[in-house]
Amino acid sequence: MTFRIDAHLARQLSERARSRRVSQTEVLEAALASMLTPDQEERVEAVLTKRLDRISRQLERLEWHVELSNEAFAIFVRFWLTSNAPLPDEAMRAAQATGKKRYQAFVESLARRMEAGPKLREEVEG
Structure with a gap:
């Protein structure tokens, strides 16, 4: 039998057959059998x-x-x-500067841990 199908469907058929390493006929037969099964x-x-x-x-x-x-x-x-304890006002500026540096180090450490682990989930479930 010969059938004509839309070019887009033909590309999808070809890609599916290639990815599954089977012929296009096998893909079509499986699709038809699936569609026609009650x-x-x-x-x-x-x-x-x-x-x-x-x-x-x-x-x-x-x-x-x-x-x-x-x-x-x-x-x-x-x-x-x-x-x-809360800091006195005169120590607040120095604490904020130190806090910014520590926060940046925290963010960098978090990024490394998210990329390479170990994750907290692994430690808890471990």
């Missing part, structure tokens, strides 16, 4: 259910990590506020 709706539902389950697990992990971050930050702030 239980197509059930397969689509199964695929969607599987994807939704995966997304749900990812969201649960994300929620756990956000909660961990919030708790760690809250503990740090509480500790810092209770262990550091």
Whole structure:
């Protein structure tokens, strides 16, 4: 049989066949078989259910990590506020200059850790 298909679809077909290392005929046959199978709706539902389950697990992990971050930050702030007395006005300018340098070092350290690790998650779950 000979069929004519849109140029865009022909490119997609060619790319899919190349990426899967199969012939274009095999890709077309699989697509037609899938489309003509009566239980197509059930397969689509199964695929969607599987994807939704995966997304749900990812969201649960994300929620756990956000909660961990919030708790760690809250503990740090509480500790810092209770262990550091306010500075007198005459020492404030020097403290601010030192604070800027320390903050820059913190940001650089954070960037290195985000790139290379180890991550807090690994230390906590470790």
